[in-house]
Amino acid sequence: MSALRPNALDRDRRDRRQAGADARLPLHEQGAGSEIGQLIRDQEFAQFQALIHGEAGIWLAPVKRTLLVGRLSGRLRDLGLASFGEYYERVVADAAERARMLDHVTTNETHFFREPRHFEFLAEEVFPRWRAEAEEGGRPRRLRIWSAACSTGEEPYSLAMALLRTFPPGSGWDLEILATDLSTRVLDLAQKAVWPLEKSREIPEAELKAFMLRGIGPLQGTMKAGPEIRELVHFAHLNLNDAEYPAIGEFDLVFCRNVLIYFAAAAREQVVGHLLEHLAPSGYLFLGHAESLSGTAFPVRSVIPNIYAHRGARTGREAGR
Numbered sequence: 255m256s257a258l259r260p261n262a263l264d265r266d267r268r269d270r271r272q273a274g275a276d277a278r279l280p281l282h283e284q285g286a287g288s289e290i291g292q293l294i295r296d297q298e299f300a301q302f303q304a305l306i307h308g309e310a311g312i313w314l315a316p317v318k319r320t321l322l323v324g325r326l327s328g329r330l331r332d333l334g335l336a337s338f339g340e341y342y343e344r345v346v347a348d349a350a351e352r353a354r355m356l357d358h359v360t361t362n363e364t365h366f367f368r369e370p371r372h373f374e375f376l377a378e379e380v381f382p383r384w385r386a387e388a389e390e391g392g393r394p395r396r397l398r399i400w401s402a403a404c405s406t407g408e409e410p411y412s413l414a415m416a417l418l419r420t421f422p423p424g425s426g427w428d429l430e431i432l433a434t435d436l437s438t439r440v441l442d443l444a445q446k447a448v449w450p451l452e453k454s455r456e457i458p459e460a461e462l463k464a465f466m467l468r469g470i471g472p473l474q475g476t477m478k479a480g481p482e483i484r485e486l487v488h489f490a491h492l493n494l495n496d497a498e499y500p501a502i503g504e505f506d507l508v509f510c511r512n513v514l515i516y517f518a519a520a521a522r523e524q525v526v527g528h529l530l531e532h533l534a535p536s537g538y539l540f541l542g543h544a545e546s547l548s549g550t551a552f553p554v555r556s557v558i559p560n561i562y563a564h565r566g567a568r569t570g571r572e573a574g575r
């Protein structure tokens with residue numbers, strides 16, 4: 255695909271705003287006291303709050319009342335229901351509707367090469383070191399990455415592009431990216447790997463040229479991930495709030511970015527514990543810009559902001575590289 259514009263865009267400021275307020279609603283409508291917020295009764299809001307927390311770990315503070323109404327009222331309309339109380343009853347009785355409700359409630363915003371520092375760290379420090387170690391026989395030529403809240407796929411495919419720059423096809427490396435999410439809707443989109451062409455602006459020129467295909471005919475105005483990167487990524491449904499995770503094994507890199515900000519504190523702690531169980535001894539855990547582990551008791555140390563290694567693990571920084 256011919257490149258349109260170089261360099262990833264850093265959307266940190268927009269994300270920060272979104273962590274506190276839904277960008278789809280005008281800001282003056284936010285808050286418990288707004289007119290829209292009154293469309294749901296106190297008791298109904300409390301019921302949804304508890305259900306969503308129990309199912310997904312996501313905590314909707316009272317200020318998110320308007321957001322909840324905004325995201326679910328279309329569903330009430332489609333089902334011909336007159337109140338949130340009726341919708342609550344439906345959701346409790348019907349697992350498929352419960353999943354659809356969570357699809358509507360979750361925030362799925364994502365970008366290619368989001369938080370570029372993370373990708374620079376991989377390309378400049380981690381991948382070259384692991385390649386050198388493998389050449390010296392110090393590690394297998396195998397890398398496993400988990401994108402643990404992958405949304406519509408931009409994160410795992412960015413990782414696939416980053417991997418192939420250092421470990422091109424034919425270099426003898428066994429590469430694998432597992433991409434999971436709670437929402438089956440975003441997983442379906444991620445699997446299709448087709449995005450609006452405007453998204454090409456988020457991808458550095460070299461990666462765009464090497465790995466993306468421009469849509470033609472009915473796909474005009476879109477781009478699609480090329481076969482080299484599609485081959486590396488596979489998808490699965492995984493609720494990070496589950497008490498136990500499936501047997502997915504250990505990963506050299508675990509990305510869990512911009513999801514824990516929506517979680518209640520206890521649920522967040524449980525998830526981080528699980529993520530660390532799935533992180534290889536020499537691996538790295540990547541969290542979002544607003545998701546620091548500083549001040550927690552987890553046995554980790556910060557490598558660069560919001561990237562963590564097991565405490566005691568030896569990485570390139572200690573080795574003076």
Ligand SMILES: C[S@@+](CC[C@H](N)C(=O)[O-])C[C@H]1O[C@@H](n2cnc3c(N)ncnc32)[C@H](O)[C@@H]1O
Pocket residue numbers: 309310311312360361362363364365368402403404405406409434435436437440492493494495510511512513542
């Ligand atoms: C804001 S997006 C972040 C996507 C990507 N990690 C990034 O940083 O660009 C948050 C994603 O977390 C997912 N999510 C929310 N709750 C979840 C849960 N309990 N388990 C797994 N995924 C969840 C949402 O469906 C959504 O796709």
